[in-house]
Amino acid sequence: EADIYQTPRYLVIGTGKKITLECSQTMGHDKMYWYQQDPGMELHLIHYSYGVNSTEKGDLSSESTVSRIRTEHFPLTLESARPSHTSQYLCASSEYTGWETQYFGPGTRLLVL
Amino acid sequence: GENVEQHPSTLSVQEGDSAVIKCTYSDSASNYFPWYKQELGKRPQLIIDIRSNVGEKKDQRIAVTLNKTAKHFSLHITETQPEDSAVYFCAASENAGNMLTFGGGTRLMVKP
Numbered sequence: 001e002a003d004i005y006q007t008p009r010y011l012v013i014g015t016g017k018k019i020t021l022e023c024s025q026t027m028g029h030d031k032m033y034w035y036q037q038d039p040g041m042e043l044h045l046i047h048y049s050y051g052v053n054s055t056e057k058g059d060l061s062s063e064s065t066v067s068r069i070r071t072e073h074f075p076l077t078l079e080s081a082r083p084s085h086t087s088q089y090l091c092a093s094s095e096y097t098g099w100e101t102q103y104f105g106p107g108t109r110l111l112v113l
Numbered sequence: 114g115e116n117v118e119q120h121p122s123t124l125s126v127q128e129g130d131s132a133v134i135k136c137t138y139s140d141s142a143s144n145y146f147p148w149y150k151q152e153l154g155k156r157p158q159l160i161i162d163i164r165s166n167v168g169e170k171k172d173q174r175i176a177v178t179l180n181k182t183a184k185h186f187s188l189h190i191t192e193t194q195p196e197d198s199a200v201y202f203c204a205a206s207e208n209a210g211n212m213l214t215f216g217g218g219t220r221l222m223v224k225p
């Protein structure tokens with residue numbers, strides 16, 4: 001079934017650790033996005049990609065980095081996690097042309113101690 | 114760039130009543146306006162969208178209206194049910210590759 005998958009779903013980690021949040025989609029979409037969201041609060045765009053080898057920073061400044069080596073895969077990395085990074089991270093994808101209907105993954109809840 | 118304002122931030126209604134959430138946008142070039150529903154602990158999901166060539170769209174108990182002149186659009190939910198309780202987000206964008214700009218969200222609580 002075409003969908004967007006995120007792993008892990010929950011992560012508790014200590015300060016200073018390097019983490020990678022995985023996002024994969026089988027929708028065949030070119031565009032992918034990462035949002036940061038405190039539960040039930042506003043969605044903040046932190047990174048997006050138009051396709052392979054394309055990455056852009058979003059509206060919200062973030063210390064994370066992303067890569068897009070394969071169309072279906074858009075991982076997000078934090079080199080040194082801090083308590084201020086505690087949040088939910090949502091991955092999304094959409095087609096490149098036409099209307100911008102975005103489909104969201106289930107999210108990763110990150111807690112940095 | 115685009116700016117989307119959403120009101121109210123919280124809305125409490127009695128089961129069976131109607132709920133209305135309003136959004137205004139700043140960029141007159143925007144022509145696509147989706148609404149997302151996010152239930153507690155779940156991902157945002159598209160529930161309805163409208164394009165600028167249409168003034169109103171309905172899907173069962175939900176409807177969206179668009180006033181391009183005034184640059185605002187609204188979500189209407191009739192005969193609300195407890196399962197309508199969620200956070201609702203409006204958004205706006207131009208087509209063909211532009212970003213969605215989201216509103217700040219409305220927490221809707223439907224009291225049984």
